[in-house]
Amino acid sequence: MKLSRQFTVFGSAVFCVVIFSLYLMLDRGHFDHPKSPRREGTFPKGQLSILQEKIDHLERLLAENNEIISNIRDSVINLSESVKDGQKIPEAINFSQGSVSEIIPSASVLFAVDSEDCLFASKSGSHGSGVQMLDVYDILPFDNPDGGVWKQGFDITYNENEWDSEPLQVFVVPHSHNDPGWLKTFDDYFRDQTQHILNNMVIKLLEDNRRKFMWSEISYFSKWWDVIDSQKKDAVKRLIKDGQFEIVTGGWVMPDEASPHYFALIDQLIEGHQWLEKNLGVKPKSGWAIDPFGHSPTMAYLLKRTGFSNMLIQRVHYSVKKHFATQKTLEFFWRQNWDLGSSTDILCHMMPFYSYDVPHTCGPDPKICCQFDFKRLPGGRVSCPWRVPPEAIHAGNVQHRAWMILDQYRKKSKLFRTKVLLAPLGDDFRYAESSEWDQQFQNYQKLFDYMNSHPEWHVKAQFGTLSDYFEALRKASNLGEKSSNSFFPVLSGDFFTYADRDHHYWSGYFTSRPFYKRLDRVLESYLRAAEILYSLALVQSSKSEKMSVFPSVDNYKLLTEARRNLGLFQHHDAITGTAKDWVVVDYGTRLFHSIMNLKKVIIDSAHILILKDKVAYNYDTSTPFLKMDDVQSSQDSLPRKTVIKLTSQPRYLLIYNPTEQERFSVVSVNVNSPTVKVLSPSGKPVTVQISAVWDGATTISHEAYQISFVAHLPPLGLGVYQLLDVQSSEAVLTDYNIYMRNSRQEKPDRLFKIKEMQNSVDNIILENSYMKLWFSGMSGLLEKINTKEDGKNHQMKVEFAWYGTTSNRDKSGAYLFLPDGDAKPYIFTDPPTIRVAHGRIFSEVVCFFHHVTHTMRLYKVQGLEDQSLEVSNIVDIRGEYNRELAMRISSDINSQNRFYTDLNGYQIQPRLTMSKLPLQANIYPMTTMAYIQDVGVRLTLHSAQSLGVASLKNGQLEVIMDRRLMQDDNRGLGQGVQDNKITANIFRLLLERRHGTDVVGFTVWIFLTN
Missing domain, CATH: 3.20.110.10 (Glycoside hydrolase 38, N terminal domain)
Incomplete structure (x- = not known):
């Protein structure tokens, strides 16, 4: 499988693959920027030198990061003069396809690549080291005899004359x-x-x-x-x-x-x-x-x-x-x-x-x-x-x-x-x-x-x-x-999972406080997007005295603060989830404030970039030109979608692709009317799926409607889409089937076709042109996948499970995972409510369990997005006592106790599940992905947040999603983990064919996700 396919399929769930949707606040009149004293503004005297200093500082920063942004800047300078005028209406906005992509055509952006960075691609497949950590783990007995004064070692002796020479x-x-x-x-x-x-x-x-x-x-x-x-x-x-x-x-x-x-x-x-x-x-x-x-x-x-x-x-x-x-x-x-x-x-x-x-x-x-x-x-x-x-x-x-x-x-x-x-x-x-x-x-x-x-x-x-x-x-x-010689050995591999004594493996922190592990990645994506847009906006603002009011100095300070808050959270007691409750709140507040500030930088930068007539630019802090399409009310809450109010006059949706790849991605926003029409940047209607916005499992809100369409964006591109409320819409409504223990025939919804029925042993089926899925009619969970290209059926059973903690004196805590044995199945007394949506652009199955709302979505669009399943688990274990919730995927893949996890989203490390080690020792960190494979198939779980992962049995992948622990684990924290939040865990599940590769042959490779 090509590397680009691995992380392109993952889309917005992997690190920076995020599409930022913004919508214009005001009607067309606001785009024309009427000249008023309040809007005119001038750049403060004496600040130009400061601005220049900050620009120089920024340029040094970007040059150190593989010169990517400086190359983009150069492309902008060289090419922006040739940008053609866009559509005439509305006057202030450039509606040309891709907008900024005209300034930065993908074929013209070339980056210098150091030859040393390509070694993995040109010479992969075997190891050049004398000590391979996988071999070390294989030969070690992992016993723990008493070593004397050095309890975990051995007695050391010497001759007094050894140092004479x-x-x-x-x-x-x-x-x-x-x-x-x-x-x-x-x-x-x-x-x-x-x-x-x-x-x-x-x-x-x-x-x-x-x-x-x-x-x-x-x-x-x-x-x-x-x-x-x-x-x-x-x-x-x-x-x-x-x-x-x-x-x-x-x-x-x-x-x-x-x-x-x-x-x-x-x-x-x-x-x-x-x-x-x-x-x-x-x-x-x-x-x-x-x-x-x-x-x-x-x-x-x-x-x-x-x-x-x-x-x-x-x-x-x-x-x-x-x-x-x-x-x-x-x-x-x-x-x-x-x-x-x-x-x-x-x-x-x-x-x-x-x-x-x-x-x-x-x-x-x-x-x-x-x-x-x-x-x-x-x-x-x-x-x-x-x-x-x-x-x-x-x-x-x-x-x-x-x-x-x-x-x-x-x-x-x-x-x-x-x-x-x-x-x-x-x-x-x-x-x-x-x-x-x-x-x-x-x-x-x-x-x-x-x-x-x-x-x-x-x-x-x-x-x-x-x-x-x-x-x-x-x-x-x-x-x-700078040289090496044979005096010291050469080692390759990693040093996970750590144990400091006995069977006390530090695999719990791979998952502890998962809400903030997810928030960390959200901030990363906003930061990367904001830095790119800001650098482009700087170039534009330097071309006209009128644009000098662009708040470059203030926004640079916000970028710096965000980088430092993100950096602070990488501390080994922050992102790990191993700090006191109030310290976690302090970290979360810093992340949250930086996300809010970066949204401002994105708005300010996008504003100057999308204007057709740059001379008409005016900056007004009291009336932002754009708004983001989601709102997060506090550091420990999940974001919610903004409802865009439509009229017969167009509202403008600005979509940004911060990746270096062309994107065909499904974009969903909430609007106040189901009679909607969406026009692409070129003015052509696009296919729209209208879905209900739900208040709970079975109640529809008629205050908002979700519209979904496929947006086409070039690399690092901005595109402006128009949303209109029309008399008769060609948008396609989503149909729903709701499975309940006791079906109640309520009056039909005035808009959506909803069919209620009892939970059944019959399967629920979703399919697109690439695959067909079977879900249990009782639980709503995935059971089987058919890949249409080869016609093969693959067992793919999703289930949830609980881990408890040992009854011994030492128990699980923020750092340690000390389970009471194998996980116990997640048992539900009553079948969950299951909501099945069938639509033109996507279909999905949503299962409402007591502790988790599980969604599996299948896209029906051409390209890579329809070849994977989008998985969302909204987890809530706030009422539990010493329990950890895991999602397990059991397949018929013959993985032979081998699996693979990424390290820091940068490289893949082979793993071997070892029976000589306790269960907790076979949990490893997953930053962005883990997979199992045999000679014919690879199953990859991509993750939008860092969690602990394992493959405890042949053909299984298991990820621990949240943990609630009532006691300290004696590693200095002095408390358990009881400040759980309602947490969104987001994944992509990708099943691929392999050709002629032995599962035992470990090919280690690097991938870059952006």
């Missing part, structure tokens, strides 16, 4: 991990802790040039930078220049790596790096990811393409860590699956022990390492759980204490291939108090001074940054900054 180099790396929201909101954390950490950092590093510190979260750093004085800013720049202070990764946040789409991962990285370049003039060198719950090769690839040479990860399954420690493969080159060379290699350090806190970073014995966390000195607010406290270092104990920690350093170094050792020194929100800086730095310096003054110990210990460590590591292994 080459001393051990120890880099103690002070750091503070600052979550941009978790137990407190982002702003509360900044006020209470983060600003004090950074303020103390400047003071304490300046006291001694041997001290080092590093930082990763630019969201916090930029907020702090805005409130400090120039003297402190200069001090920070000196510390960076002198190598005492380092920025690592430099993203807006330290993102989760399971749920985010690659668009958002790149965007938050760009936002952070641009801020650093502008304010500090620095570019990070190394990645630092100590807290994301599992790691994706997509992130490794993005860091490599950003120019990084090194990275560090921490949260990996404890059995994998133990295996890598025994093989001394904790440091490796991480290579992409498709890369047969080494161009994607990035040197990766995997921390070997349980956590990134001090007890688990100096060596294998946490009881000893905790004694060297000097914040835990007696009298403080934190202590060591092993009940042996640290001792302040003085002349009387320095020899003994130095030997104790050197013993740990040596044992830890035995897990690696060089005599260069990394020992992080930090934890969550550490160094907020001045006293901790003194406790840690003064005591460690005494230990270093003693160790370094005894050459017979063969050790050199010092404070360092991550770059200090990697530079020494590369030197010790004769490894250049």
Whole structure:
């Protein structure tokens, strides 16, 4: 199957494949822009230089994003002069087919493609790595014997003369991990802790040039930078220049790596790096990811393409860590699956022990390492759980204490291939108090001074940054900054699903708080659309003094705020759904406000683009030229359609295609009259299907009607459609059959043909030119598909199921999935109400269960849209107790316990369901798609939101849609997940034929969804 087909079929449900429908507010007279003092307006004096600066800044941003938008801009500049006049009526609007597409013809937009980005296409099919994670998972027993002081490992021994010829180099790396929201909101954390950490950092590093510190979260750093004085800013720049202070990764946040789409991962990285370049003039060198719950090769690839040479990860399954420690493969080159060379290699350090806190970073014995966390000195607010406290270092104990920690350093170094050792020194929100800086730095310096003054110990210990460590590591292994060699192994694959102990697999967060996982993707789509339209509008506004009133500066600020709010939500306690309830509300409010602001940017930008006579442009904030076709009332509510009021005079529907592909898509809007006529941008009538708008399962609203038609839009195109209320409409009405337990013969509807009947064992059938579907007459759920091209029937049974949680002490929570066994079937006492719609453009079956309203829609249009099923589940489990709702698709595909999931919407990772692992270990993250296949058929579930997915039995796909859990799972959150919302989960189900490919042969490929 061609890649373009994979994501084109998905349409609006995959990431940015969104069609934005707007409609003009006013009648034709408003389009003419009567000249009034209120509308005239001028661009404020003194702002032109600011505008130019912002434009230059935007151009740098777009150039870094593969120069896509800059190429579009160039095309606009070169071609817009040749745009022909559109239709004469109404005067103000260009109705030419495609509108903006005339400015940007698809055949003329060419983008530069780096040859390295095409390796997956030219050389796919096998692996060039020495360690393949699928093989590692296959050979590991996943047992958990007691390893002694290193509970999840083994006893480590060494000979004291091992370092005689080459001393051990120890880099103690002070750091503070600052979550941009978790137990407190982002702003509360900044006020209470983060600003004090950074303020103390400047003071304490300046006291001694041997001290080092590093930082990763630019969201916090930029907020702090805005409130400090120039003297402190200069001090920070000196510390960076002198190598005492380092920025690592430099993203807006330290993102989760399971749920985010690659668009958002790149965007938050760009936002952070641009801020650093502008304010500090620095570019990070190394990645630092100590807290994301599992790691994706997509992130490794993005860091490599950003120019990084090194990275560090921490949260990996404890059995994998133990295996890598025994093989001394904790440091490796991480290579992409498709890369047969080494161009994607990035040197990766995997921390070997349980956590990134001090007890688990100096060596294998946490009881000893905790004694060297000097914040835990007696009298403080934190202590060591092993009940042996640290001792302040003085002349009387320095020899003994130095030997104790050197013993740990040596044992830890035995897990690696060089005599260069990394020992992080930090934890969550550490160094907020001045006293901790003194406790840690003064005591460690005494230990270093003693160790370094005894050459017979063969050790050199010092404070360092991550770059200090990697530079020494590369030197010790004769490894250049950009090169790789055989000294370190090469690894391909990912590190999901993470477990930190026992059978505690962190697969619950793949689904936790799914409402906001969906809202995240909605914001992404609006952001991409707004940025493209804004850049095009900037070009137009620069052509005339009259158009200089275009609010470019204000809208650029809204775009920046939206990027930062989206970036903030990629944090590993935000999109994961693992924050306190009020913190989740704070995240949701930020997403919601940015969506509202981006709608304004889209409206303002589209306004200037669709006007035929640009000179007539006037901007008036009090009277928007356009309105969006949906309204979301709050951060935790589902959007609802605006009702467009029709008259005999045309209303104008502006439809925008933000993708780089030509689109033939079904567009649905609500109007106030069923006698409607729709005209295309060329003025020709289009076929319209009129459907009822329902108040519940069986009651029709006569205040609104849904009209659906096929819109044809070129790449990145705008099209204006006309809607008119006419005396006699040629639109085709939808017919309905309603299946109920007790059919009641109500009086006929005055417009729609509705037939009521009792639930039946007879099947419900929908079909189009591509497929025929059979649904159960009792449940309304899909049972079978016939593909007409080959005449084959395929079992395709959709059902719902419940998971409970274990009766053991440790139960499921926001992070963990600890089920009480296999899922139990979703049992309904009474058959659900089933509403079947038959129409010219689409037909659908809607099933009304107590906890979910399930819709399966089949389109009847030519093209790719009719080859898949649109699936919508409106889920409401707010009244449940420790239950998780899943949708399961059972087929006759012989998948042989193998399935495939995407990673971050960027690449596909093969999976193997392993019987040696518990059920929860076989759940994996799905950002945009998962599929099963055999030699003849592939079944793909495309998803418009990130969720957990599995294939627990042959021929099955299962997705967990929502979870309600009443208790904490002892991972620090301190609460369950009980703030469930009515949530829309949207999917596309695609069944395809395959030709001559063995199901066992794993072909790993990348796809780009836009």
